[in-house]
Amino acid sequence: MKLLACPKCHQQLHLENKTLKCENNHCYDISKRGYINLLLNPDKATNNPGDSKESLVARKAYLNKGYYDPILNQVITCIDEFKHQDDLSILDLGCGEGYYTQGLKKHFENSDVYGLDISKIAIDMATRYRKDVTWLVGNSKNIPILDHSLDFICALFTVVNQDELKRALKEDGYIVHVTANNQHLIEIKELIYDEIKVKSDKYIRLDFNQVKSYDFKEKVHISNREDALNLLMMTPHYYHIKKEKRGVLDTLQGLDITIDIKVTVYALS
């Protein structure tokens, strides 16, 4: 919690009773569940920005079965390879319901781990994993973390603001960026769409010094209907299922899926 910065004036936040305060007297309460809401001017169009509750619940159930642990393990391996010490400060950007974040804390237990997401519902769910992660509702375009204070920022399947990454990372800090390749969950796309549009290159290169980059591909067997449906519901594809394809869901049992991702580690310097 020691690296928190006021989203309004970017001064350090100090804990006073159960309130976080900056020197300009901007105050933020710690919620009953233990997260801190540092989101300014929430989007007026929706009270709950981010993923829907239904999608988050499905996501949590699916991830907790360990099907995506190979992805988490890639991130852990990258951090282990580049870390300079054991007591790291790590931010999981766009952490959602927090599965990967809690996995990072479990592995790097001497580290100060932060999970940030714009969705209050997601962060509220994340607090149930563990209390020794600092769970933050906030905007990745205005990361509520002190300048040059983080060793690692992890960004898994999430949009990043490069200026903010640069500001929040230490001079010798790293970004671990995970993006989906074309074959990622191809089986789900085949199930739902008549025609699969292959995007030319979904991989968005960041404007930093690339120190490692590789593709990781693995087949995963989903053994039952419940897990397969949860996977469907946590992807945007679920909401694009045409009426005539709905029958597919009724007969869906297990499923073999492909994890196809690109893992890139960037250094600031």
Ligand SMILES: [Zn+2]
């Ligand atoms: Zn302030």
